[in-house]
Amino acid sequence: ASTAAQAATIKIALAETPSDELAAFFVALDRAKANGLDYEWTAFADEELAIQSVLGGQMDIGFGTPYAAMQRSKAPIRIIYQLSKLKFFPVTTMKYNDLKDLDGEPIMLHSRGGGTDSIANVIESKLGIKLGERSYVPGSQNRVVAMIAGQAEATILDLSNKNKIIAQAGDKFHALPMFDVDASDEALFGNVDWIKDNSDQVDIFVKALLSVYRDMAKDPTIIRRETNPDGPIGQLPPEVLAELDGFYADAVAGGLYDTNGGGRKAAKADMEWYSGAGQLDGTVDTLNIEDFWYLAPLDAAMQ
Amino acid sequence: MFILGYKLPAMSSLILWALLWEAIGRLELTFFVPAFSTVIMTLIELVQTKVFQKALSETAYAFSVGIGASVLIGIPTGILMGKSRLLDEMLLPWVNIFISAPLTALVPVLMVLFGFGTKTIIITTALFAIWIIILNARAGVMQINRSLVEMARSFGAGPFTAFYKIYFWAALPEILGGVRIGVIRAVKGVIIGQLLVSIVGFGALFELYSSNFLMAHFWAVLLVLFTLAFAIAEFLSFLERKVAFYATKR
Amino acid sequence: MSAVIVFSAWEIAGRVPISYSFPTFLESMAALAVITLDGSIFVAYAETLKPLVTGIAISGVLGVGIGLWVGLSEKFEWLFAPIFIVMQAAPLAALIPLLVMIYGIGLTSKVFVVCIMAMPVIVLNTASAVRNTPVSLKEMARSFLANDHEVLLKVIIPAASPIIFSGLRLGVSAGFIGAILSELKITPTGVGDIITFSRSIADYPTMYAAIFSIILLAVLFLNLLEKLENYLFEGNNRGYISD
Amino acid sequence: MAISQTSAQPLASTADIAVSVRNISKKYNQTEALRNLSLDFPKGELTSLLGPSGCGKTTLLKIIAGLLDANSGTVQVGGQTISGPGPDRAFVFQDFALMPWANVIRNVAFGLELRGIAKSEREAIAEKYIASVGLTGFEKSFPHELSGGMRQRVGLARALSVNAQVLLLDEPFSAVDEQTRRKFQEDLLALVQNESKTFIFVTHSIEEAVYVSDQIAILLPRPSRVSEIIRPSSFRGKSVDNIRRDPEYLDIVDQIWASLRSYVE
Amino acid sequence: MAISQTSAQPLASTADIAVSVRNISKKYNQTEALRNLSLDFPKGELTSLLGPSGCGKTTLLKIIAGLLDANSGTVQVGGQTISGPGPDRAFVFQDFALMPWANVIRNVAFGLELRGIAKSEREAIAEKYIASVGLTGFEKSFPHELSGGMRQRVGLARALSVNAQVLLLDEPFSAVDEQTRRKFQEDLLALVQNESKTFIFVTHSIEEAVYVSDQIAILLPRPSRVSEIIRPSSFRGKSVDNIRRDPEYLDIVDQIWASLRSYVE
Numbered sequence A: 001a002s003t004a005a006q007a008a009t010i011k012i013a014l015a016e017t018p019s020d021e022l023a024a025f026f027v028a029l030d031r032a033k034a035n036g037l038d039y040e041w042t043a044f045a046d047e048e049l050a051i052q053s054v055l056g057g058q059m060d061i062g063f064g065t066p067y068a069a070m071q072r073s074k075a076p077i078r079i080i081y082q083l084s085k086l087k088f089f090p091v092t093t094m095k096y097n098d099l100k101d102l103d104g105e106p107i108m109l110h111s112r113g114g115g116t117d118s119i120a121n122v123i124e125s126k127l128g129i130k131l132g133e134r135s136y137v138p139g140s141q142n143r144v145v146a147m148i149a150g151q152a153e154a155t156i157l158d159l160s161n162k163n164k165i166i167a168q169a170g171d172k173f174h175a176l177p178m179f180d181v182d183a184s185d186e187a188l189f190g191n192v193d194w195i196k197d198n199s200d201q202v203d204i205f206v207k208a209l210l211s212v213y214r215d216m217a218k219d220p221t222i223i224r225r226e227t228n229p230d231g232p233i234g235q236l237p238p239e240v241l242a243e244l245d246g247f248y249a250d251a252v253a254g255g256l257y258d259t260n261g262g263g264r265k266a267a268k269a270d271m272e273w274y275s276g277a278g279q280l281d282g283t284v285d286t287l288n289i290e291d292f293w294y295l296a297p298l299d300a301a302m303q
Numbered sequence B: 001m002f003i004l005g006y007k008l009p010a011m012s013s014l015i016l017w018a019l020l021w022e023a024i025g026r027l028e029l030t031f032f033v034p035a036f037s038t039v040i041m042t043l044i045e046l047v048q049t050k051v052f053q054k055a056l057s058e059t060a061y062a063f064s065v066g067i068g069a070s071v072l073i074g075i076p077t078g079i080l081m082g083k084s085r086l087l088d089e090m091l092l093p094w095v096n097i098f099i100s101a102p103l104t105a106l107v108p109v110l111m112v113l114f115g116f117g118t119k120t121i122i123i124t125t126a127l128f129a130i131w132i133i134i135l136n137a138r139a140g141v142m143q144i145n146r147s148l149v150e151m152a153r154s155f156g157a158g159p160f161t162a163f164y165k166i167y168f169w170a171a172l173p174e175i176l177g178g179v180r181i182g183v184i185r186a187v188k189g190v191i192i193g194q195l196l197v198s199i200v201g202f203g204a205l206f207e208l209y210s211s212n213f214l215m216a217h218f219w220a221v222l223l224v225l226f227t228l229a230f231a232i233a234e235f236l237s238f239l240e241r242k243v244a245f246y247a248t249k250r
Numbered sequence C: 001m002s003a004v005i006v007f008s009a010w011e012i013a014g015r016v017p018i019s020y021s022f023p024t025f026l027e028s029m030a031a032l033a034v035i036t037l038d039g040s041i042f043v044a045y046a047e048t049l050k051p052l053v054t055g056i057a058i059s060g061v062l063g064v065g066i067g068l069w070v071g072l073s074e075k076f077e078w079l080f081a082p083i084f085i086v087m088q089a090a091p092l093a094a095l096i097p098l099l100v101m102i103y104g105i106g107l108t109s110k111v112f113v114v115c116i117m118a119m120p121v122i123v124l125n126t127a128s129a130v131r132n133t134p135v136s137l138k139e140m141a142r143s144f145l146a147n148d149h150e151v152l153l154k155v156i157i158p159a160a161s162p163i164i165f166s167g168l169r170l171g172v173s174a175g176f177i178g179a180i181l182s183e184l185k186i187t188p189t190g191v192g193d194i195i196t197f198s199r200s201i202a203d204y205p206t207m208y209a210a211i212f213s214i215i216l217l218a219v220l221f222l223n224l225l226e227k228l229e230n231y232l233f234e235g236n237n238r239g240y241i242s243d
Numbered sequence D, E: 001m002a003i004s005q006t007s008a009q010p011l012a013s014t015a016d017i018a019v020s021v022r023n024i025s026k027k028y029n030q031t032e033a034l035r036n037l038s039l040d041f042p043k044g045e046l047t048s049l050l051g052p053s054g055c056g057k058t059t060l061l062k063i064i065a066g067l068l069d070a071n072s073g074t075v076q077v078g079g080q081t082i083s084g085p086g087p088d089r090a091f092v093f094q095d096f097a098l099m100p101w102a103n104v105i106r107n108v109a110f111g112l113e114l115r116g117i118a119k120s121e122r123e124a125i126a127e128k129y130i131a132s133v134g135l136t137g138f139e140k141s142f143p144h145e146l147s148g149g150m151r152q153r154v155g156l157a158r159a160l161s162v163n164a165q166v167l168l169l170d171e172p173f174s175a176v177d178e179q180t181r182r183k184f185q186e187d188l189l190a191l192v193q194n195e196s197k198t199f200i201f202v203t204h205s206i207e208e209a210v211y212v213s214d215q216i217a218i219l220l221p222r223p224s225r226v227s228e229i230i231r232p233s234s235f236r237g238k239s240v241d242n243i244r245r246d247p248e249y250l251d252i253v254d255q256i257w258a259s260l261r262s263y264v265e
């Protein structure tokens, strides 16, 4: 059994280094490990590379939202679990109190055609406003720095950077209330053939994820408690670990995580979102869920 | 550098710069630059952690292999390019292309050819170090006094013997200058290598600390790198000084 | 000749394909033709060339100047060499937030990125070359009454020129990379914008077309640099020992 | 008559010819250095090349050494057409060609080093030749710490130490004082006499050529050919101090001088 | 008597002394090159320095040129103690010191360039001196394309072109042929005669020294001092070809030879 288990070691391609945002994921991995899952992970510099490594077969399970890749490469890559929703926070100086106030105002975004750009588009269309000049500064940290240095008054940040800027300069900046988006920010995906060949393992993994997400929804502090002190998260600097509870409390409250692993609802939202953002050709009606999601493991876990 | 007749160690000006850093940090102009002393304290804590030690050993390994490869490949390549028109005309366009290609353009190729582990990091490190080594060795060799080469040939030196008994030594001052700069560049190269495809080693620490705004930690890691760069630069200048006796008398 | 090898290697690599984000040479050239014909590449270069040209001019002139100074004066070396070592060793990504902090997200920051990329190697190489000036020539110049300034200009620089130019070669191409990098990391404008945008919509041929164009430009510039070197210091070019 | 003059005909049977140069031409870009030059160097003799500055003496020597390729023509050493340098020939360079990074003993021993002689042995040999050129005490000095004449002597010692059959000497005594020069001349003559080595010797001193040579080849200005070959009757037996007033000696010097001068003016 | 010998006493009033060297000592690390050397060089005369290889002639010349600092002692040029190079002195280097990146005309014009002469003017002057050393046609050649003797002539032309009052020549004719050497000797003598320039001349040829010099200083081996000063009666009037058989001339040569040899052996 041991040789079989070793042969089936799941290789996971992360799209970023382990940090607070991945704590829940690693807790799930540990739970899965207790149930007999053997895994190893590699952190890639960006999502592109993580997707490519799965496409190329060097990695089994990837981390990201590979919609464009799935459509373009026609590779049998499918999403199996939604890890987090697209939650971005419009952060502004105290000058603005509502998204509507941003009408006609300049805003700083990640890059043209990138995720924050599409969020800005959606904000415009949902609220019927027109944002002012868009300047682009890639990298959340750089936007935080630019904000603190006073070079911009409004930007869009992810949860963790939003928390950081508020922690650094809460007196000057705040996050504006934002409507909910169900589309995925991060999802787990893999090669369908591989998933089918290793369905036992995948099932254990998805089950573990689901259980962690559900437990976390009840009590966000389990993440901090269950984190393996010798694992990649446990080794993070104490300053980061100290903020885990706060982060997950916020995240759960903010609806970052779906307790049902996304599934069909997420798939629909994604197709809508990513075709809107220009990464997918076609519309929700013409796109086929089966081309993007492989739902069997999630369905099995939900039972 | 002499002050009042005392010879100051070569890098002693760093103390001055550290003081300046401390002052800027103390002024708390920006959270981005913590005081030097804070960074040192953090560093002391940091070096005791397993994560740091692992990162250090990974980084040092990739760094030294990358440097070793660049030196072993770069010096002969540069010498041969400086010596032979055919090779130079074949290789120089490649060198020009490679030095002007942004690394991001090569990522897909690197990843497929070398995977996403240590090999890619080593290659990246070498890509940072090797060009200046090649170019300087080439320039050094093109200036060699022809009589020396003829002399060696007339006493029966084969191409290989001439290579390491004449070309290498005659161009050594230039070669060492190139190696010194190449090694300093490689310090940056190894970090970029660790960030380029998969994130490991010091690259991972960088990424982590900067994305979490742990500036003291961030600067502590940078400080380790700078120390590495200075130590190596100083060692190679020491070697350069050893050949200085003939560098100006050729 | 070499170009043919490079391009066919690229074409083959693209055909294999080694990666779905790596287009073939022909696809990229087609994309290049498209952006050239619709003129967007010229608009982009108008934007990119600003920090590029300014940065390279500053790095070239200041780099050689400071390099000479560092190479000639021990005091100056003692004080300033560490800065260039730091500049050379520090990963740029680490410095960008600092730059953004101090110089904002405009042209100044980008020029700085170009300089940080280009200058250290020019300075350090020039400095080490200067120390190797043949003493007999310096003596000769002094005996014919050259003042320090003339010794520098007429003996030290020509004698050091091969090594100075090898540093310039690397520095200038690093400057080209720096210009793109600054547009990728600070604010996407010009060619950097073409790269990020086509990357985000997975239009890889266009992305590689843009990268190709900048490499092409850099290589052309390097050849120009070589011509300049041969023109200025003709006699230094003693040809190859092989012929 | 003290002079036997030949018009470039082989003097002796080929067996006695150490180096034979046939119809050599050499062009550097625009400069035509040698044109169709033929010359034989008998074994165990010292041949001097006399010719105006820049006429191609160094070029000819380098071609014989196998360091330069002629545009046309062949060089035979010991009956074999050469295609490159060989252990049978040693070169003393006009510009000394010392390795600036090596000290005197290493420079002198370099020829032996390339022949794979063990360090202790080659240093012993080098030591001997360093002494014979009067540089004892400077073994550990570097070339830049030597005077011009001392450097030249290092180059000479290096060439002598490899014990080659043919020695190609390009103005080997130009920078040494008269006293040293005479001692070296005696040393060369002893080598010719006792070990029947063949010397090809470039000099600008007619007196020296007449005194030491078995045969003197006078070269024309660029493009160079052999204008005449003179075989001075040997003055070697006579003491150096006496020949200066020897009318026969003075006649030859005058004759050579006249013929050199004729085409320079 | 053809020889007037003095023991380093001033010959003429100080007004007539162009260069005066007093109690110069120079040590390189362990090597003591000059010890307490004093010597006067009268204005409008040609003084030769004769001495064994490595005795310190180049060192002395460089000290006079202001390129090297002596450990003790002073040098006066035109009555002024010097502290560095000056426009009154020009140097011909033993190792030529040509700039490899500059072609012949630029090398020759370099001294004038440093004096701020306009390009067209200095090239015209350089052209003239290039012709006078017989290098016409090689103006655009680079040093590595020249023969040894041609390089030496470039260095000579450069020093002559700046028109300095004192010329310091370190073995300036060592690599040129006899014919050229004689022409140059005549040229120097003309400069001494017509423009009353002062020459300090290092050579290893006793004959040359006797023929061209007003005064010959014979130096002892390292550490060098002046052993004697010889003022040969002028042979300049006589034709070069004749003096070779002139017994008076031969006597002086022999005498110098004897005294050089005495302390070498």
Ligand SMILES: Nc1ncnc2c1ncn2[C@@H]1O[C@H](COP(=O)(O)OP(=O)(O)OP(=O)(O)O)[C@@H](O)[C@H]1O
Residues within 6 Å of the ligand: D028, D029, D031, D032, D033, D051, D052, D053, D054, D055, D056, D057, D058, D059, D060, D094, D222, E144, E145, E146, E147, E148, E149, E150, E175, E176, E177
């Ligand atoms: N590398 C070269 N490139 C071009 N021309 C050259 C080169 N080497 C020599 N020459 C030319 O060839 C001719 C002969 O040169 P060579 O060195 O053989 O003369 P030489 O007889 O040795 O003169 P000297 O007595 O001055 O040493 C010269 O006119 C010189 O200009």
Ligand SMILES: Nc1ncnc2c1ncn2[C@@H]1O[C@H](COP(=O)(O)OP(=O)(O)OP(=O)(O)O)[C@@H](O)[C@H]1O
Residues within 6 Å of the ligand: D144, D145, D146, D147, D148, D149, D150, D175, D176, D177, E028, E029, E031, E032, E033, E052, E053, E054, E055, E056, E057, E058, E059, E060, E094, E222
């Ligand atoms: N840079 C130096 N370092 C150490 N010793 C030196 C240096 N330059 C010269 N010497 C020594 O000083 C002595 C005199 O040298 P110099 O060059 O003045 O001799 P020279 O009389 O010109 O000889 P030559 O006739 O051979 O040119 C020599 O013994 C030499 O070894």
Ligand SMILES: [Mg+2]
Residues within 6 Å of the ligand: D057, D058, D059, D094, D170, E147, E148, E149
């Ligand atoms: Mg020659």
Ligand SMILES: [Mg+2]
Residues within 6 Å of the ligand: D147, D148, D149, E057, E058, E059, E094, E170
């Ligand atoms: Mg000398």
